[in-house]
Amino acid sequence: MDSRDPVIEISDLHFAYNDNAILKGIELAVPRGKVCAILGASGCGKTTLLRHIGGQLRPQRGFVKVDGQTVHELDNDALYRLRRKMGMMFQAGGLFSDLTVFDNIAFPLREHTDLPERMIRDLVLMKLDAVGLRGARDLYPSELSGGMARRVALARAIAMDPEILIYDEPFAGLDPISLNVIANLIRKLNDALGVTSIVVTYDVSESLKVVDYLYLILDGKIAAQGPTEEMVASPDPFVQQFLHAKPEGPVPFHYPGLAYTAALGLA
Numbered sequence: 150m151d152s153r154d155p156v157i158e159i160s161d162l163h164f165a166y167n168d169n170a171i172l173k174g175i176e177l178a179v180p181r182g183k184v185c186a187i188l189g190a191s192g193c194g195k196t197t198l199l200r201h202i203g204g205q206l207r208p209q210r211g212f213v214k215v216d217g218q219t220v221h222e223l224d225n226d227a228l229y230r231l232r233r234k235m236g237m238m239f240q241a242g243g244l245f246s247d248l249t250v251f252d253n254i255a256f257p258l259r260e261h262t263d264l265p266e267r268m269i270r271d272l273v274l275m276k277l278d279a280v281g282l283r284g285a286r287d288l289y290p291s292e293l294s295g296g297m298a299r300r301v302a303l304a305r306a307i308a309m310d311p312e313i314l315i316y317d318e319p320f321a322g323l324d325p326i327s328l329n330v331i332a333n334l335i336r337k338l339n340d341a342l343g344v345t346s347i348v349v350t351y352d353v354s355e356s357l358k359v360v361d362y363l364y365l366i367l368d369g370k371i372a373a374q375g376p377t378e379e380m381v382a383s384p385d386p387f388v389q390q391f392l393h394a395k396p397e398g399p400v401p402f403h404y405p406g407l408a409y410t411a412a413l414g415l416a
Protein backbone atom coordinates (compact mmCIF):
# COMPACT_ATOMS: atom_id res chain seq x y z
CA MET A 150 0.00 0.00 0.00
CA ASP A 151 1.10 3.53 -0.73
CA SER A 152 1.82 5.37 2.51
CA ARG A 153 -0.43 8.19 1.28
CA ASP A 154 -3.43 5.87 0.99
CA PRO A 155 -5.89 6.21 3.85
CA VAL A 156 -5.57 3.55 6.55
CA ILE A 157 -9.32 3.39 6.90
CA GLU A 158 -11.68 4.30 4.11
CA ILE A 159 -15.42 4.26 4.59
CA SER A 160 -17.85 4.96 1.78
CA ASP A 161 -21.64 5.27 1.75
CA LEU A 162 -21.91 3.21 4.96
CA HIS A 163 -25.49 2.51 5.96
CA PHE A 164 -26.64 0.51 8.95
CA ALA A 165 -29.92 0.15 10.84
CA TYR A 166 -30.88 -1.90 13.90
CA ASN A 167 -34.22 -3.25 12.65
CA ASP A 168 -36.00 -0.08 11.47
CA ASN A 169 -33.80 2.24 13.47
CA ALA A 170 -31.41 3.75 10.90
CA ILE A 171 -28.18 4.73 12.66
CA LEU A 172 -25.55 5.21 9.94
CA LYS A 173 -26.92 6.91 6.84
CA GLY A 174 -24.09 7.26 4.37
CA ILE A 175 -20.85 7.76 6.31
CA GLU A 176 -17.89 8.90 4.17
CA LEU A 177 -14.55 8.96 5.87
CA ALA A 178 -10.85 8.54 5.05
CA VAL A 179 -8.42 8.34 7.94
CA PRO A 180 -4.92 9.51 6.96
CA ARG A 181 -1.94 7.38 7.95
CA GLY A 182 0.08 8.37 10.99
CA LYS A 183 -2.41 10.89 12.37
CA VAL A 184 -4.55 11.02 15.48
CA CYS A 185 -8.17 11.48 14.40
CA ALA A 186 -11.25 11.98 16.53
CA ILE A 187 -14.73 10.91 15.56
CA LEU A 188 -17.01 13.09 17.64
CA GLY A 189 -20.72 12.79 18.14
CA ALA A 190 -23.41 12.94 20.77
CA SER A 191 -24.17 9.89 22.86
CA GLY A 192 -26.16 7.38 20.82
CA CYS A 193 -25.25 8.81 17.40
CA GLY A 194 -23.67 5.54 16.30
CA LYS A 195 -19.97 5.85 17.12
CA THR A 196 -19.68 2.36 18.58
CA THR A 197 -21.73 0.99 15.69
CA LEU A 198 -19.20 2.57 13.33
CA LEU A 199 -16.30 0.99 15.21
CA ARG A 200 -17.95 -2.40 15.05
CA HIS A 201 -17.95 -2.10 11.26
CA ILE A 202 -14.23 -1.29 11.29
CA GLY A 203 -13.58 -4.36 13.45
CA GLY A 204 -15.78 -6.53 11.25
CA GLN A 205 -18.29 -7.40 14.01
CA LEU A 206 -21.09 -5.80 11.97
CA ARG A 207 -21.72 -6.00 8.24
CA PRO A 208 -22.71 -2.89 6.27
CA GLN A 209 -26.20 -2.90 4.81
CA ARG A 210 -24.86 -0.61 2.09
CA GLY A 211 -21.40 0.76 1.27
CA PHE A 212 -18.10 -0.54 2.58
CA VAL A 213 -15.33 -0.18 5.12
CA LYS A 214 -11.76 -0.74 3.96
CA VAL A 215 -8.91 -1.19 6.42
CA ASP A 216 -5.39 -1.15 4.98
CA GLY A 217 -6.92 -1.49 1.51
CA GLN A 218 -9.01 -4.57 2.40
CA THR A 219 -12.81 -4.52 2.31
CA VAL A 220 -13.66 -5.81 5.77
CA HIS A 221 -16.99 -7.50 5.01
CA GLU A 222 -15.49 -9.47 2.10
CA LEU A 223 -12.78 -11.15 4.21
CA ASP A 224 -12.98 -14.78 5.28
CA ASN A 225 -12.42 -15.65 8.94
CA ASP A 226 -8.66 -16.14 8.63
CA ALA A 227 -8.13 -12.87 6.80
CA LEU A 228 -10.37 -11.01 9.25
CA TYR A 229 -8.39 -12.46 12.14
CA ARG A 230 -5.13 -11.28 10.55
CA LEU A 231 -6.59 -7.84 9.96
CA ARG A 232 -7.79 -7.56 13.55
CA ARG A 233 -4.27 -8.27 14.73
CA LYS A 234 -3.22 -5.01 13.11
CA MET A 235 -5.74 -3.16 15.27
CA GLY A 236 -5.30 -2.44 18.97
CA MET A 237 -8.52 -1.49 20.70
CA MET A 238 -9.07 0.19 24.01
CA PHE A 239 -12.58 0.31 25.35
CA GLN A 240 -14.15 2.58 27.90
CA ALA A 241 -14.75 -0.24 30.35
CA GLY A 242 -11.12 -1.31 30.01
CA GLY A 243 -12.08 -4.95 29.92
CA LEU A 244 -9.21 -6.13 32.11
CA PHE A 245 -9.36 -9.65 33.51
CA SER A 246 -10.02 -9.15 37.22
CA ASP A 247 -8.31 -12.38 38.32
CA LEU A 248 -5.05 -11.63 36.46
CA THR A 249 -2.32 -9.25 37.55
CA VAL A 250 -1.45 -6.20 35.48
CA PHE A 251 1.51 -8.13 34.06
CA ASP A 252 -0.57 -11.13 33.08
CA ASN A 253 -3.30 -8.95 31.57
CA ILE A 254 -0.77 -7.48 29.14
CA ALA A 255 0.96 -10.82 28.55
CA PHE A 256 -2.40 -12.40 27.72
CA PRO A 257 -2.63 -11.45 24.01
CA LEU A 258 1.05 -12.33 23.52
CA ARG A 259 0.62 -15.77 25.08
CA GLU A 260 -2.63 -16.28 23.19
CA HIS A 261 -1.52 -15.22 19.73
CA THR A 262 2.24 -15.89 19.58
CA ASP A 263 4.71 -18.67 20.36
CA LEU A 264 7.22 -16.29 21.91
CA PRO A 265 9.25 -17.69 24.80
CA GLU A 266 8.29 -16.47 28.29
CA ARG A 267 11.50 -14.45 28.63
CA MET A 268 10.69 -12.43 25.56
CA ILE A 269 7.10 -11.98 26.67
CA ARG A 270 8.41 -10.62 29.97
CA ASP A 271 10.61 -8.08 28.19
CA LEU A 272 7.78 -7.01 25.89
CA VAL A 273 5.29 -6.63 28.74
CA LEU A 274 7.74 -4.54 30.77
CA MET A 275 8.42 -2.37 27.72
CA LYS A 276 4.70 -1.72 27.20
CA LEU A 277 4.20 -1.03 30.91
CA ASP A 278 7.11 1.38 30.83
CA ALA A 279 5.53 3.21 27.88
CA VAL A 280 2.46 3.96 30.01
CA GLY A 281 4.48 4.69 33.15
CA LEU A 282 3.29 1.67 35.13
CA ARG A 283 6.26 -0.67 35.36
CA GLY A 284 5.99 -0.49 39.14
CA ALA A 285 2.38 -1.70 39.07
CA ARG A 286 3.08 -5.04 37.39
CA ASP A 287 1.99 -7.21 40.31
CA LEU A 288 -1.22 -5.36 41.18
CA TYR A 289 -4.68 -6.71 40.40
CA PRO A 290 -7.24 -4.56 38.55
CA SER A 291 -9.23 -4.02 41.77
CA GLU A 292 -6.16 -2.28 43.21
CA LEU A 293 -5.90 0.26 40.39
CA SER A 294 -7.43 3.73 40.11
CA GLY A 295 -9.66 4.38 37.08
CA GLY A 296 -6.88 6.24 35.31
CA MET A 297 -4.33 3.48 35.98
CA ALA A 298 -6.73 0.81 34.74
CA ARG A 299 -7.16 2.79 31.53
CA ARG A 300 -3.37 2.92 31.12
CA VAL A 301 -3.07 -0.82 31.64
CA ALA A 302 -5.75 -1.33 28.98
CA LEU A 303 -3.71 0.94 26.72
CA ALA A 304 -0.55 -1.11 27.36
CA ARG A 305 -2.52 -4.22 26.46
CA ALA A 306 -3.85 -2.58 23.29
CA ILE A 307 -0.26 -2.00 22.11
CA ALA A 308 1.02 -5.43 23.23
CA MET A 309 0.84 -6.90 19.73
CA ASP A 310 2.41 -3.84 18.04
CA PRO A 311 -0.71 -2.80 16.12
CA GLU A 312 -0.66 -0.44 13.14
CA ILE A 313 -3.95 1.14 14.12
CA LEU A 314 -5.02 2.09 17.64
CA ILE A 315 -8.70 2.57 18.26
CA TYR A 316 -10.03 4.15 21.44
CA ASP A 317 -13.72 3.99 22.33
CA GLU A 318 -14.51 6.76 24.84
CA PRO A 319 -11.03 6.77 26.39
CA PHE A 320 -11.81 9.77 28.60
CA ALA A 321 -15.14 8.69 30.06
CA GLY A 322 -15.37 8.88 33.84
CA LEU A 323 -11.82 10.10 34.50
CA ASP A 324 -10.76 12.92 36.79
CA PRO A 325 -9.13 15.92 35.03
CA ILE A 326 -5.55 14.85 35.73
CA SER A 327 -6.02 11.26 34.54
CA LEU A 328 -7.83 12.65 31.55
CA ASN A 329 -4.82 14.73 30.60
CA VAL A 330 -2.50 11.78 31.17
CA ILE A 331 -4.55 9.56 28.83
CA ALA A 332 -4.87 12.28 26.18
CA ASN A 333 -1.13 12.90 26.20
CA LEU A 334 -0.40 9.17 26.10
CA ILE A 335 -2.59 8.75 23.03
CA ARG A 336 -0.55 11.45 21.29
CA LYS A 337 2.82 10.21 22.52
CA LEU A 338 2.21 6.57 21.64
CA ASN A 339 0.91 7.49 18.20
CA ASP A 340 4.09 9.33 17.37
CA ALA A 341 6.52 6.98 19.13
CA LEU A 342 5.04 3.82 17.63
CA GLY A 343 4.33 5.32 14.20
CA VAL A 344 0.72 4.14 14.23
CA THR A 345 -2.58 5.71 13.22
CA SER A 346 -4.98 6.48 16.06
CA ILE A 347 -8.72 6.88 16.06
CA VAL A 348 -10.41 8.30 19.11
CA VAL A 349 -14.16 7.92 19.28
CA THR A 350 -15.62 10.21 21.90
CA TYR A 351 -18.20 12.75 22.95
CA ASP A 352 -15.50 14.60 24.91
CA VAL A 353 -14.64 17.50 22.63
CA SER A 354 -12.39 19.61 24.84
CA GLU A 355 -9.91 16.83 25.59
CA SER A 356 -9.76 15.76 21.94
CA LEU A 357 -8.97 19.24 20.70
CA LYS A 358 -5.70 19.22 22.66
CA VAL A 359 -4.12 16.17 21.06
CA VAL A 360 -5.91 15.38 17.83
CA ASP A 361 -4.83 16.28 14.26
CA TYR A 362 -8.11 15.81 12.46
CA LEU A 363 -11.79 15.87 13.47
CA TYR A 364 -14.91 14.24 12.09
CA LEU A 365 -18.28 15.33 13.49
CA ILE A 366 -21.20 12.92 13.20
CA LEU A 367 -24.75 14.19 13.09
CA ASP A 368 -27.83 12.29 12.01
CA GLY A 369 -25.90 9.31 10.69
CA LYS A 370 -23.54 11.29 8.49
CA ILE A 371 -20.22 13.11 8.76
CA ALA A 372 -21.59 16.63 9.13
CA ALA A 373 -18.21 18.37 9.18
CA GLN A 374 -14.53 17.43 9.11
CA GLY A 375 -11.12 19.02 8.95
CA PRO A 376 -7.79 19.61 10.66
CA THR A 377 -8.37 20.56 14.29
CA GLU A 378 -7.10 24.14 13.96
CA GLU A 379 -9.30 24.82 10.95
CA MET A 380 -12.33 23.34 12.67
CA VAL A 381 -11.77 25.45 15.77
CA ALA A 382 -11.57 28.57 13.57
CA SER A 383 -14.52 27.54 11.39
CA PRO A 384 -17.37 30.06 11.16
CA ASP A 385 -19.88 27.22 10.55
CA PRO A 386 -22.52 27.57 13.30
CA PHE A 387 -22.93 23.79 13.56
CA VAL A 388 -19.19 23.28 14.11
CA GLN A 389 -19.13 26.08 16.65
CA GLN A 390 -22.12 24.70 18.53
CA PHE A 391 -20.55 21.28 18.56
CA LEU A 392 -17.01 22.21 19.54
CA HIS A 393 -18.07 24.65 22.22
CA ALA A 394 -20.95 22.53 23.52
CA LYS A 395 -23.43 25.36 23.13
CA PRO A 396 -26.96 24.33 24.05
CA GLU A 397 -28.42 26.65 21.39
CA GLY A 398 -27.64 26.38 17.68
CA PRO A 399 -28.52 24.42 14.55
CA VAL A 400 -28.72 21.17 16.54
CA PRO A 401 -32.08 21.26 18.33
CA PHE A 402 -32.26 20.73 22.09
CA HIS A 403 -35.72 19.12 21.81
CA TYR A 404 -36.21 15.63 20.47
CA PRO A 405 -38.75 15.93 17.61
CA GLY A 406 -42.31 15.73 18.93
CA LEU A 407 -45.59 17.52 19.28
CA ALA A 408 -45.63 21.24 19.98
CA TYR A 409 -45.75 21.81 23.76
CA THR A 410 -49.23 23.31 23.63
CA ALA A 411 -50.50 20.30 21.66
CA ALA A 412 -48.85 17.88 24.09
CA LEU A 413 -50.59 19.65 26.98
CA GLY A 414 -53.91 19.39 25.13
CA LEU A 415 -54.13 23.17 24.76
CA ALA A 416 -53.84 23.43 20.96
Ligand SMILES: Nc1ncnc2c1ncn2[C@@H]1O[C@H](COP(=O)(O)OP(=O)(O)OP(=O)(O)O)[C@@H](O)[C@H]1O
Pocket residue numbers: 166169171189190191192193194195196197198351
Ligand atom coordinates in the same frame (compact mmCIF):
# COMPACT_ATOMS: atom_id res chain seq x y z
N1 LIG B 1 -27.64 -4.26 19.35
C1 LIG B 1 -28.46 -3.23 19.23
N2 LIG B 1 -29.77 -3.41 18.91
C2 LIG B 1 -30.60 -2.37 18.76
N3 LIG B 1 -30.25 -1.07 18.89
C3 LIG B 1 -28.96 -0.82 19.19
C4 LIG B 1 -27.99 -1.86 19.37
N4 LIG B 1 -26.80 -1.29 19.66
C5 LIG B 1 -26.99 0.04 19.67
N5 LIG B 1 -28.29 0.34 19.38
C6 LIG B 1 -28.85 1.70 19.27
O1 LIG B 1 -28.17 2.35 18.21
C7 LIG B 1 -27.88 3.70 18.56
C8 LIG B 1 -26.40 3.97 18.39
O2 LIG B 1 -25.67 3.24 19.36
P1 LIG B 1 -24.10 3.37 19.53
O3 LIG B 1 -23.73 2.57 20.72
O4 LIG B 1 -23.45 3.05 18.24
O5 LIG B 1 -23.95 4.92 19.82
P2 LIG B 1 -22.73 5.73 20.44
O6 LIG B 1 -22.62 6.98 19.65
O7 LIG B 1 -21.53 4.86 20.53
O8 LIG B 1 -23.27 6.06 21.87
P3 LIG B 1 -22.48 6.27 23.26
O9 LIG B 1 -21.57 7.42 23.06
O10 LIG B 1 -23.58 6.56 24.23
O11 LIG B 1 -21.76 4.98 23.53
C9 LIG B 1 -28.40 3.91 19.96
O12 LIG B 1 -29.64 4.57 19.86
C10 LIG B 1 -28.58 2.53 20.51
O13 LIG B 1 -29.67 2.50 21.37
